[in-house]
Every structure is written in structure tokens, then in C-alpha cells.
Amino acid sequence: MTVTLGPLRIDAVTELDHWPFAPAELFPAVTPEQLGDHRGHLDLSITTYLVRTPDQTVLFDAGNGNAKERPVLLAHHQFDTPYLDRLAATGVMPEDVDVVIATHLHPDHCGGFTQLVDGSWDPTFPRARYLIAADEYAWLQEVHAAAPEGGVAADLARTFEDSVLPVVEAGLVELIDLPYEVTDGITLRSLPGHTTAHLIAELSGGGQHALVSGDVLHHPFQFSDLTLAQGGDVDPVAAAESRRTLCELAVERDALLLPAHFGPGRIDRASDGFRYHPAPLGVA
Numbered sequence: 477m478t479v480t481l482g483p484l485r486i487d488a489v490t491e492l493d494h495w496p497f498a499p500a501e502l503f504p505a506v507t508p509e510q511l512g513d514h515r516g517h518l519d520l521s522i523t524t525y526l527v528r529t530p531d532q533t534v535l536f537d538a539g540n541g542n543a544k545e546r547p548v549l550l551a552h553h554q555f556d557t558p559y560l561d562r563l564a565a566t567g568v569m570p571e572d573v574d575v576v577i578a579t580h581l582h583p584d585h586c587g588g589f590t591q592l593v594d595g596s597w598d599p600t601f602p603r604a605r606y607l608i609a610a611d612e613y614a615w616l617q618e619v620h621a622a623a624p625e626g627g628v629a630a631d632l633a634r635t636f637e638d639s640v641l642p643v644v645e646a647g648l649v650e651l652i653d654l655p656y657e658v659t660d661g662i663t664l665r666s667l668p669g670h671t672t673a674h675l676i677a678e679l680s681g682g683g684q685h686a687l688v689s690g691d692v693l694h695h696p697f698q699f700s701d702l703t704l705a706q707g708g709d710v711d712p713v714a715a716a717e718s719r720r721t722l723c724e725l726a727v728e729r730d731a732l733l734l735p736a737h738f739g740p741g742r743i744d745r746a747s748d749g750f751r752y753h754p755a756p757l758g759v760a
């Protein structure tokens with residue numbers, strides 16, 4: 477599952493191959509026409525991307541992580557996956573990772589920042605710089621500071637406590653303003669709406685391009701209606717604008733899209749918007 481862009485080598489590392497949701501849970505305003513064949517459930521994945529440059533090993537998102545207590549967000553509760561074995565299969569051990577980047581701080585993206593060792597949450601990638609957008613961090617810190625006792629906010633506060641705070645306390649977090657150049661060929665830019673300060677990564681090498689798009693889109697059928705909000709979008713108007721910006725950017729650059737919850741692919745224009753063409757890594 478590898479693709480190269482000049483000197484960049486990109487591998488998809490999947491934490492969960494099948495992550496089913498009821499359509500209306502994911503997209504409250506979805507219509508039966510839009511769902512087409514997807515009426516039973518929508519099957520997402522949780523995929524992270526490892527990018528190796530000549531001198532840096534960079535991981536985009538780290539998955540949900542194992543053993544996290546999420547009593548409200550049950551789809552995120554108590555994972556037990558061989559994610560780190562899958563990472564090792566690409567030839568990379570946790571201590572080899574130089575940079576970990578959060579597209580945003582939802583639990584299925586930053587939960588894997590830490591792992592449970594002898595009852596404490598330790599950084600999974602002990603040598604890495606963890607890059608987090610300063611505004612995104614401020615948002616989750618505020619959620620935590622409000623000490624919510626229930627609802628989704630309580631699980632977000634737990635996420636801050638067991639997945640973000642331990643890497644901060646270990647001195648590994650760098651809060652960044654966007655845009656931000658990580659290294660040659662990797663630039664982060666803001667694409668908000670799903671969360672306050674959601675970011676994407678523009679990858680370039682050898683005249684080719686890719687975009688790590690996190691949760692700007694959650695399922696390919698959003699390409700036929702970019703206004704279709706995901707239930708977790710904090711600002712649905714900004715999120716819809718960001719989906720359009722991402723599609724325009726991908727078409728303009730003929731970029732390979734690397735999303736967190738469905739497979740890699742390419743986008744082209746259609747009479748009524750955009751179409752998605754899956755392009756599994758290795759064949760792209």
C-alpha cells in the first residue's frame with residue numbers, strides 16, 4: 477500500500493477496516509436518494525498516513541488507540557487493534573517516527589498519540605514532535621476546563637486527558653499557526669468547519685501532489701452534495717466551503733486524495749459537482 481511522489485514515500489496504515497454507522501447518525505440530513513445502495517449502514521475505515529521524506533518520518537493522525545474509555549462515543553470505546561504491528565509492517569517502529577500531526581483533535585485521530593503502559597498513558601511515539609494547530613488545542617483545552625459531566629463533551633474532555641495532555645507533559649507538543657511548512661514537500665494549511673481548526677496537508681514531490689484530508693469529507697457520496705453536513709461538523713457552513721475548497725484544490729493539482737475514513741482516490745469534475753475515483757495506493 478505504497479505510493480511515491482518523487483522523494484516522498486506514502487503508506488496508508490489502517491487501524492480499522494470496517495467502522496459501521498447508521499446513515500442518519502453520520503449525516504442527519506441525508507436523503508434516501510443520496511444513500512442509493514448504502515441504506516443499511518455506512519462502512520467507514522480509520523486510516524492514517526505515513527510519509528517518509530529523505531530525512532523525516534511523518535505520521536498523519538494516529539487513529540483511535542487501544543483501551544480508551546469512551547462511554548458516550550461508543551464507536552470509539554475500548555479498541556483492541558494491531559495498529560502498531562501494521563505500522564511495523566511498513567518498516568517503521570514507534571521510536572522511528574519524527575513528527576506526528578493531528579488533522580484535528582477528535583478521539584479517532586489523536587487517541588493513538590498515547591498508549592496504556594502499566595496503568596499510565598505514555599506517548600506512543602517517544603521521540604516525535606507532535607504538531608497541533610494552536611486554535612484546535614485551545615478549543616479542546618476549553619472543553620476539558622469546563623469539566624463536563626456528560627454527553628459528547630465528557631468524552632472529548634477524556635480525550636484531552638488521556639491522549640493529548642500526556643504528550644504535552646512529556647514536552648513533545650509544538651502548537652503551530654497555519655500555514656506551516658513541516659519539511660520540503662509537506663505544508664499544512666487550515667481547512668476548518670469539521671472542527672475549529674481542522675488542517676490538511678499538501679504533499680508535493682517529483683511534480684506530483686497528494687492531499688491528506690482528514691475529516692473534511694467522511695464518505696464518497698458527499699461528493700455529489702458538498703453541502704451535506706456530517707453530524708459532528710462544528711460549523712456546517714464552513715465545513716461545506718472547506719469540502720469545495722478541497723475538491724477544487726485536488727482537481728487543480730490532479731492530487732491524490734488521502735482521507736481518514738475512506739480509501740485514497742482522485743477527483744474530477746462532473747456536470748453537477750465532483751466525482752470520486754478510488755485509487756488504492758500502489759496502483760495510483
Ligand SMILES: [Zn+2]
Pocket residue numbers: 582584585691736737
Ligand atoms: Zn474522524
